[in-house]
Amino acid sequence: MGGSVDNVLHCQIAGVRVDHYSQPQIIHSVITALVQERVRVLSTVNPEFIVAAGRHAQFAQVLNRSDWSVIDGVGIHWALRFLRRMRIRPRWKTPLVWLQTLGVFAFQSVFYPHLIGERVTGSDLLPALLRALPANTPIFVLGGKISATETLQHVLQKNYPLLSWVGVEYGPSMIRVTQQGIEYDAAEDAGLCEQIEKSGACIIIVGFGQIKQEMWIDAHREKFPKARVFMGVGGSLDFVSRSSRRSPPIVAQRGFEWLWRLIVEPRRWKRIVTATIVFPLMMLWVALSESNQDDRR
Numbered sequence: 001m002g003g004s005v006d007n008v009l010h011c012q013i014a015g016v017r018v019d020h021y022s023q024p025q026i027i028h029s030v031i032t033a034l035v036q037e038r039v040r041v042l043s044t045v046n047p048e049f050i051v052a053a054g055r056h057a058q059f060a061q062v063l064n065r066s067d068w069s070v071i072d073g074v075g076i077h078w079a080l081r082f083l084r085r086m087r088i089r090p091r092w093k094t095p096l097v098w099l100q101t102l103g104v105f106a107f108q109s110v111f112y113p114h115l116i117g118e119r120v121t122g123s124d125l126l127p128a129l130l131r132a133l134p135a136n137t138p139i140f141v142l143g144g145k146i147s148a149t150e151t152l153q154h155v156l157q158k159n160y161p162l163l164s165w166v167g168v169e170y171g172p173s174m175i176r177v178t179q180q181g182i183e184y185d186a187a188e189d190a191g192l193c194e195q196i197e198k199s200g201a202c203i204i205i206v207g208f209g210q211i212k213q214e215m216w217i218d219a220h221r222e223k224f225p226k227a228r229v230f231m232g233v234g235g236s237l238d239f240v241s242r243s244s245r246r247s248p249p250i251v252a253q254r255g256f257e258w259l260w261r262l263i264v265e266p267r268r269w270k271r272i273v274t275a276t277i278v279f280p281l282m283m284l285w286v287a288l289s290e291s292n293q294d295d296r297r
Contacts, residue, residue, distance in 0.1 A: 013079050014286050016053045016063050018045050021070045023120050027132050029068065034137065034202055034228050039221050041066045041230045043214055044122045046073030047279035048271060052211050054282060058181060059211060062218040070120035074255030075275060077117030078105045079283045086287045098284045113254045122233040123246060126205070130160045133203075138226075140167040140196050143207030144237035145244075152241035166199035175212050182215040196224055203229045207237035 009020040021029070026042070033040045043049075043066040053060035063069060071077065082101040089097050108115045133139075144152050153168035171192065172184040196204065204227055206213040213232040221230055238244035246252070247260035258272045 011080055013050055013076065013083065014054055014282065016045065016050055016060055017066075017069050018071055018076055018080075019069050020118075021068065021120055022118055023125060023128060026068060026070055026120055026125065027129050030129060030203075030229055030231075031132065031134070034134070036228065039224075039227055039230065040068065041217055041221055041232075042068040042070065043232050044072035044120065044125070044234065045069050045076060046210070047075035047079070047275040048073075048210060049214075050076075050079070051274050051279050051282055056177070056179065056211075058179070059177075059215065062214050065218060066214070070125075071117070072119055072121045073275070074105075074109060074116055074119065075279055077119070078102070079279070080117075081105065082283055083287060083290075086290070091288070094284065094287050098280075098287065102280065109254045109256070116255065119255075121252075122231075122236040123239050126231075126233050126236045126240065127159075130156075130163065133163060135162040136164050137203060138164040138166045138199065138201050139203045139205060140169075140199050140201035141165070141205045141207075141237065142169055142171040142192075143205075143209075143213065143233075144170065144241055146170045148238065148241040148243040151243070152237055155241055166201050167195060169195070171206070171208055172216075175208060175216065177211050177215060182212065182219065184216075193220065193223055197226075200226050202226060203231065205231050205233055205237075207233045207235065210234050 008025065011018050011020070030040075030042065043063055045063065049059075049063060053063055078101060082098060085097055085101065086094060105116060141152070141156065149168060149170050153165065156163075156165055156168065169192065172188055175182060175184040201224065204217075204224070206217055208216060210232070213234070217230045217232055221227075235244060239246050245264060247257045251257060251260050258275055261268050262272050
């Protein structure tokens with residue numbers, strides 16, 4: 001199920017590694033990596049990542065190549081709790097344990113959120129890291145909404161003036177995920193890569209949206225000699241530019257951002273269904289499958 005290295009617990013969910021970093025721990029790790037020789041990749045893993053990895057073997061491999069796979073999403077904590085309990089329960093109890101852990105976890109989320117486990121969300125990590133980075137750290141930013149690129153650059157320079165913003169770009173105009181990997185315009189990407197390399201960026205922040213950004217990072221992680229850290233931050237750039245609204249803290253602390261998103265951005269309903277319905281059912285199937293394998297041994 002998991003092991004501990006350097007006081008950080010590493011676990012597996014459906015073949016995908018997740019790391020129990022706290023926010024201060026991961027910030028310290030990123031800052032330390034800036035003065036080391038090799039490049040590192042940070043991914044913020046949520047339930048949608050696990051579902052996507054189950055459908056897309058290459059994406060699962062990409063996630064497992066990340067150097068830091070921090071927990072972003074209360075569903076990950078629930079899944080770890082459920083799968084851990086199933087390891088000491090008989091198979092016939094699987095549906096009962098599944099229902100029980102769902103109910104207890106939902107109750108704790110509402111009334112005792114401190115018991116559900118610490119998350120490192122991209123939306124919280126990004127501003128905290130930017131405040132902690134050494135002055136003049138060169139950073140290149142890719143992604144966000146194309147209509148908000150100029151606003152994003154202005155906000156970053158205004159809020160974090162001690163950092164060196166060597167590039168803020170929307171990124172490839174067309175990028176999509178296929179079973180073979182990702183597709184984008186090669187000429188456009190080559191121009192972008194040349195721009196990043198010339199910038200001397202040490203940190204490259206990528207907000208193309210989940211899966212796309214992780215696949216792009218994996219394909220480019222060795223292309224820039226001066227880069228030390230890649231970060232996939234999802235929609236966090238839209239929160240920085242204020243082109244999207246974050247949920248109130250009382251909602252976020254209880255893991256109900258999905259409900260907030262459903263209200264303010266109903267077009268995201270498919271993603272919300274994946275995180276709140278498909279993912280729990282997938283974990284039930286994983287537990288039953290593991291029980292069947294244990295029986296055959």
